[in-house]
Amino acid sequence: MRSEVRVAPVFRTILYAQAWEDPEVDRMALRIGPGDDVFAIAASGDNALAFLLDEPRSLTALDFNLTQCCLMELKMAAIAALEHGELLELLGVRPCRRRAALYRRIRDALSAKAREYWDAHPEIIERGVIHAGRFENYFRLFRRFVLPLIHGQRIRRDLLACRTLAEQRRLYDRRWNTWRWRLLFRLFFNRTVMGRFGRDPAMFKYVEGDVAATIIRRAEHGITATPARTNWFMEYILTGNYQTAERLPPYLREENQPRLRRLLERVKLVNDEIEAFLPSVPAGSFSKYYLSDIFEYMSEQAAAALFAELVRTSRDGAILSYREMMVPRPPPAALREQLVEDAELGARCHELDRAFFYGAHRVVTVRKQPAGSAAASTRAGAAG
Numbered sequence: 001m002r003s004e005v006r007v008a009p010v011f012r013t014i015l016y017a018q019a020w021e022d023p024e025v026d027r028m029a030l031r032i033g034p035g036d037d038v039f040a041i042a043a044s045g046d047n048a049l050a051f052l053l054d055e056p057r058s059l060t061a062l063d064f065n066l067t068q069c070c071l072m073e074l075k076m077a078a079i080a081a082l083e084h085g086e087l088l089e090l091l092g093v094r095p096c097r098r099r100a101a102l103y104r105r106i107r108d109a110l111s112a113k114a115r116e117y118w119d120a121h122p123e124i125i126e127r128g129v130i131h132a133g134r135f136e137n138y139f140r141l142f143r144r145f146v147l148p149l150i151h152g153q154r155i156r157r158d159l160l161a162c163r164t165l166a167e168q169r170r171l172y173d174r175r176w177n178t179w180r181w182r183l184l185f186r187l188f189f190n191r192t193v194m195g196r197f198g199r200d201p202a203m204f205k206y207v208e209g210d211v212a213a214t215i216i217r218r219a220e221h222g223i224t225a226t227p228a229r230t231n232w233f234m235e236y237i238l239t240g241n242y243q244t245a246e247r248l249p250p251y252l253r254e255e256n257q258p259r260l261r262r263l264l265e266r267v268k269l270v271n272d273e274i275e276a277f278l279p280s281v282p283a284g285s286f287s288k289y290y291l292s293d294i295f296e297y298m299s300e301q302a303a304a305a306l307f308a309e310l311v312r313t314s315r316d317g318a319i320l321s322y323r324e325m326m327v328p329r330p331p332p333a334a335l336r337e338q339l340v341e342d343a344e345l346g347a348r349c350h351e352l353d354r355a356f357f358y359g360a361h362r363v364v365t366v367r368k369q370p371a372g373s374a375a376a377s378t379r380a381g382a383a384g
């Protein structure tokens with residue numbers, strides 16, 4: 001199996017310097033614990049590192065984009081070697097004039113490939129790596145050129161200062177939801193502009209329907225129904241950084257750094273396509289899977305083949321957690337017996353996801369032993 005989108009040029013540079021998916025809902029879905037071997041799409045590394053906080057036995061983070069792997073490696077080396085303030089400075093959360101010097105302090109801990117990449121891109125280090133992705137750049141364009149035409153600084157500050165959802169709802173209805181908001185947001189977050197500047201047209205190949213109309217509905221949900229007090233996604237989009245300790249993603253919180261340092265050795269970072277990697281590992285290798293929204297970019301047939309590999313590489317009772325942005329990719333009917341969806345939990349994850357771009361969240365349990373089989377009933381008997 002090969003990935004359909006791997007050749008898109010966009011996957012040769014950093015596309016996501018931060019995670020734009022809320023790791024807390026995946027943690028709720030996956031309930032990771034000490035017996036787990038976790039498989040995670042690496043992307044920026046932020047969410048894989050958040051899952052590490054749940055202390056799985058091992059965590060395999062994979063991405064076919066080498067630059068994403070280099071990014072995750074850099075973040076891991078920085079967590080391991082720098083003080084918390086320095087970590088925030090190097091990554092670009094806090095202002096800093098000594099990023100090159102901080103990079104030199106962690107450089108030797110990197111793999112040869114990551115070192116080569118970062119040595120060749122001092123300009124990204126200088127700017128702060130969390131701002132480096134094409135997707136973050138898209139938000140920068142929005143913040144610089146579009147948002148000022150919609151709303152001034154004051155109302156943005158007021159939104160972030162809301163302490164309750166009721167206050168957010170009131171602010172949205174009375175002040176935020178203007179004709180300019182609706183018009184300009186739709187013009188910027190449509191399929192063409194997003195495909196050209198934020199993602200890649202290849203990522204929309206299987207998308208049908210009005211992308212902009214869908215995204216504005218989701219933005220309304222994000223603004224009115226997820227708590228601004230802790231929403232670092234909202235803060236970054238509106239201000240261009242994380243401004244407060246309360247709105248930092250888990251991997252950057254000071255209280256989590258000592259634990260992460262201790263757990264980093266459990267991470268295995270793999271630069272490969274999931275379609276090629278899974279067939280190379282033994283059956284039953286993993287118990288929890290964080291799959292981002294990778295099914296979005298593949299045909300139904302390709303997704304079905306990947307689901308079959310996920311079943312093979314799963315242990316009985318394994319859990320898959322994944323999102324759909326625009327393209328529905330439920331587990332295939334042919335695997336109905338083995339892939340059991342928890343629609344209620346998926347809906348709750350979707351509702352609570354503070355990164356509000358997604359259409360659905362799916363949580364699926366892998367049943368290797370069909371319910372009622374001899375092995376399953378023996379186990380149930382033993383448990384009872």
Ligand SMILES: C[S@@+](CC[C@H](N)C(=O)[O-])C[C@H]1O[C@@H](n2cnc3c(N)ncnc32)[C@H](O)[C@@H]1O
Nearest residue numbers: 003041043063064065068272273274292293294
């Ligand atoms: C799936 S993307 C999604 C990010 C975001 N939710 C969005 O929709 O824009 C996250 C990461 O998955 C990686 N990725 C996508 N398809 C992959 C595949 N088939 N194998 C390995 N990595 C893949 C990309 O390189 C990227 O870093």
